Amino acid sequence: MAKSKWAAFFLCLFLGLIGAHKFYEGKIGMGVLYIFTGGLFGIGAFVDLIVILCKPGPYYYV
Secondary structure, eight states: OEEOHHHHHHHHHHHGGGTHHHHHHTOHHHHHHHHHHHHHHTHHHHHHHHHHHHSOSSEEOO
16 A cells, blocks of 8 residues: 655654654554654654655555
């Protein structure tokens, strides 16, 4: 299923510390990890913002 680049970006921007963008992408395990570590101490959420911007829109996860 296609995922919106901009939906993932804004979820990461505003709710990245609780992993909302990971749940949106279907990565439940990573989402739970982000919840317990505060977005991997904020660094992971910041890196994800950059990675999401580099993805084509829409993008696909298997």
